[in-house]
Structures are given as structure tokens and as C-alpha cells.
Amino acid sequence: DARVTQTPRHKVTEMGQEVTMRCQPILGHNTVFWYRQTMMQGLELLAYFRNRAPLDDSGMPKDRFSAEMPDATLATLKIQPSEPRDSAVYFCASAAREGNSNQPQHFGDGTRLSIL
């Protein structure tokens, strides 16, 4: 069964530290999404890529967050410097999309981030 793989599954670090979260999309999927889930806000889209190009990062705080796709098998989300309010579960999802198709997204199991 093809799955989106996220690492690490858990991360606890101190405020001010750099955090890097990684995602391996399902092989053949060309669209990758980053979401953040909190109790207060639910699931929110941070950024998404198609064919490794960023298409929308309007949900991401630009001053401290950055998202990249170094290659088709790896997406990264970095926070520098991290703050306690960044504590959340970060999900990556991928989909196979061409043109205007709207194939559903498949999620990884998330990175649970705690900033002390």
C-alpha cells in the first residue's frame, strides 16, 4: 500500500531552534501539500507544490517558515527560529494531478512538534 512518509514523527525542541520536517510523497504523485493541525484552528493549508514548483504558500508565515522540494521524492518544511506557537501537528499530503484534475490527497501520519 503506497503511503506518504513523514519524518520525524515527533520533535521536541527549545524556542529559537531550527526545525526541519521531511516528507516523501507517494511515488508518481506530482503535487505535495503541507498542512498544520491545531485544536483551535483545525487543519490549515500552509503551502503546496506541483512538479516541485511552489504554487501557493500564502498560508505560511514567511518570516520564519520555508518550504522546498529538492527533488521529486522529498519535500521539506523548515521553521527558523521556532516559537512555542508553532507547536502543532504538521501533515504532508500528496496527489497525482495533471491539468485541472482534482485527484484526492493522501496524507502522511504527521510530525508532532512541541516548542518549549
Next chain:
Amino acid sequence: QKEVEQDPGPLSVPEGAIVSLNCTYSNSAFQYFMWYRQYSRKGPELLMYTYSSGNKEDGRFTAQVDKSSKYISLFIRDSQPSDSATYLCAINDYKLSFGAGTTVTVRA
């Protein structure tokens, strides 16, 4: 106004009951509607995916879309304790806009 509003629950039902979950959405142009199930400490898992109006059935699960009232529903028949999870409705417009989620507990 959020694009998708979902009844917050939580919902607790006895085993075998019908579970009814509902969402409303704001933009009548939306065409793709989804239901995800999320178990504790796991990622959302796609449950049902419907396009435009009508019903879609998959085993014990039925998804309904009423575009005239901008209302989407998920029904779970003969509910089982293993159905206990958070259910999220979503509108798929290239990116997903999620409802807040309804936590369902099915009591054995």
C-alpha cells in the same frame, strides 16, 4: 466566514446505530467533496469522494451532496466501535478546505 462549517459534536452513539454527520459550505462553485476519517495520532484517511450532487455509497458509508442547499452529509450504518474517530468534511478546490471535524464515539 469559513469556506466549510461542520457540526462540532462530539457524537456518542451505541453500536449498531446510524451516525449522521453534516457540513455546509459557502461557495456554490465547489464541485468536489470529500470525507476524511482521522484516528488518534494518525493522518486523515480518505473515506469518500464525490463530484457534484447526489449520493455515493460504499459499504456502510453513504455520502450525500445537496448543491441547492450547499449541504454535505455522511451516514454510517450499523456503526461499529472501530468507526470511533474524527470525521472531517472537505471541499477540494485544488487545495483542501476542511471543516473543524466531528469526533464520533461508538459505544460497544
